[in-house]
Amino acid sequence: MLLMFLSRFRVLISGLSIALFIVLYGFFSMRYVPLSIPWLRLVDFSFWILSLGSCLAGFLDLYLFWRKSPLISTLLITIIGLSITFFARLLSVFYSLLMTSFSIQILGGSLIDKESFVITTGAVAGSFLILGSTSIHTIYKEPIIFLKSSTLYDLMNTLRNTPIVYGSVRELSNDYYIIH
Structure with missing residues (x-):
């Protein structure tokens, strides 16, 4: 019941997480020196907001259409976006944990250097894929079918x-x- 209610707002959730990420990223970039320790910690929070919001919207979209829509449709774009977003965050966390001998906090500390930042930027592309596919599904009330499967x-x-x-x-x- 709660998932059905939340699924009405999946485009809003995805769009707001992207907008909040852009605002926070811009603010932190103006306030702090890019790639400094405080900047990396605060930008990490904005990446977590982006990733969690986009993944929630993507899972809600899958929840609505995974039983009734063919896989070879715009639903596949949602799955690809979810995979990119999830694995970008996961790889960044693992990289940071390995580089610091497991001595960092996951939330607010998983961006430690330029490499972990670059790994995490893949989540932005995945989030835009999720926003695009959920928008299409909302406008047309179902995924666009590419091939009957x-x-x-x-x-x-x-x-x-x-x-x-x-x-x-x-x-x-x-x-x-x-x-x-």
């Missing part, structure tokens, strides 16, 4: 219910095969 739900059920034998080809349905 099975839904993500059907694919997950097929993979869950099919024992995969390594080194053979097993028929999953009339149209899809897994080759190992």
